[in-house]
Amino acid sequence: MVNIKDKLNQTENKFPNEFITYFENKFHFQNIELSELLKENERIAYWEEFYAQSIESNAISFLKKCFPQLRFPIAYEIEKSQIYKNAVLKGQFEILNLENELQLINAEQIKISIYDSFAGKIPVILIPNEFDFIKIVQCLLYKNNPTPVPLSMGALMINGINNWDRLNKLKKSWTPSNLKDQDSLLQTIQSYPHLYKDRLIICSTKPYSNVAASKLKMGNEEWLNASYIIRLEHECTHLYTLKNYASASNNLHDELIADYIGITKALGKFKKEWMLEFLGLEDFPKYRKGARLENYLESINLDSESFGYFSHIIYSAIENISIFDDSLGEIQSNEDRCIRINCLCETGLLNMASENGGNILVENYKKLKLSNQT
Known part of the structure; x- marks a missing residue:
């Protein structure tokens, strides 16, 4: 896996300033x-x-x-x-x-x-x-x-x-x-x-993200029930970050976190194939036009090369979220859920997508959990 953060630093002059700004971490924890x-x-x-x-x-x-x-x-x-x-x-x-x-x-x-x-x-x-x-x-x-x-x-x-x-x-x-x-x-x-x-x-x-039940090998009613759960938990994740980080923006960092919480609530565990499908990256490096990924890019104007690189970042982040979830296992409590959200918020999207992103997330989770216990 390419070290995306290093590559971006080497080639950032190729991309518009909005592209670089997009990946700045806007989450800063505040005590309620x-x-x-x-x-x-x-x-x-x-x-x-x-x-x-x-x-x-x-x-x-x-x-x-x-x-x-x-x-x-x-x-x-x-x-x-x-x-x-x-x-x-x-x-x-x-x-x-x-x-x-x-x-x-x-x-x-x-x-x-x-x-x-x-x-x-x-x-x-x-x-x-x-x-x-x-x-x-x-x-x-x-x-x-x-x-x-x-x-x-x-x-x-x-x-x-x-x-x-x-x-x-x-x-x-x-x-x-x-x-x-x-x-x-x-x-x-x-x-x-x-x-x-x-x-x-x-x-x-x-259906969530306008994805058909057949794409996920599910019955229609089962998928509609799961969609409703994902949707509510997704939006409540935005509520959580708004309360705890004073931020809930139209950014893919926010969306990956919210989808992660929605999927794990509906399934009991994370399934990266679902998140890739929701964003139109199920056939990466191909992108399915009209999928949700493009909903969060209105603030930046990307040519085809930049969009391909952007997609690579999101795909890599999802892969590492999967490693993170596999390492931690199923969410055990609301406290566990909130620590995971904090970890995903406080780990910048480029770090999350980097070659060692899965381990970075796990280590950050451990630090936050230890801090929460003291």
Whole structure:
């Protein structure tokens, strides 16, 4: 196996600066303060109250009260209209009268649940219809613009979205005597974003990474069940790194870690063939166009030679993650899971992909485990 880090240092003048920057490790561990844990409790309490009281109610109607984006149709640059700004940025949508509202195919099938993961609890919006999933992603992620959503995308975590139902309840209940008008009230509330900004997972029920069950030699129902587990654990890994490293980015370092946790949760152990299939590298050095790998390269412009080298790095990293997992065996506990995530975060992607990457990961794991015990 080529020592990728050394080779990159020797040939880095051939690649654009964005290529070099892409591989810089952005994970820096931070201790979670008690105040942050209390804020998490505030965030989830609102959703638990809904879940307890309205489990059989129309989820989409409730979500429209929270996120007025779900009232608006998908249209190019609709976010620039005054009516959209008033609704989404100012919460002025109680008497919203739209000529065309968002049309969904199976709105009644949309469900809300609370997922209790190793990274903490998080609300999940489950959208069975694939076209409804695309529209809701466009609403909440792309400001109702018709931005294409890759077929290989089946879930995402949204962080920091305004929940106007929470905000409106807060405004009604929080009226200190020194706040004489709505503007000063809003300015004060903005100092406490955990009281109105949400983290949530938008999740589909389709095959993970748009990979057919037959490719993995599985039955359709078995694969859909596994896909759902992988998807939730994948997104909760992003939640974990966001909490512990203040980072959850559209980068393949993040994605390899999240896929690793998803696969091991679904199977009980890692299977490199699955991760290679998910990213389109199952026939490496050939790449399957349209696979997930290209979803994470929007920030850099690669020619065919650079893309081939990039693919080599990711393939080598996956091989070494497999060596790492084989050495450690099955994940034994949530503590073990978290130490493995920390190890994968704190080992840069180029080190992970290097000739000795598997051993580097194992040694880093041992150090972190020892540190965790002292």
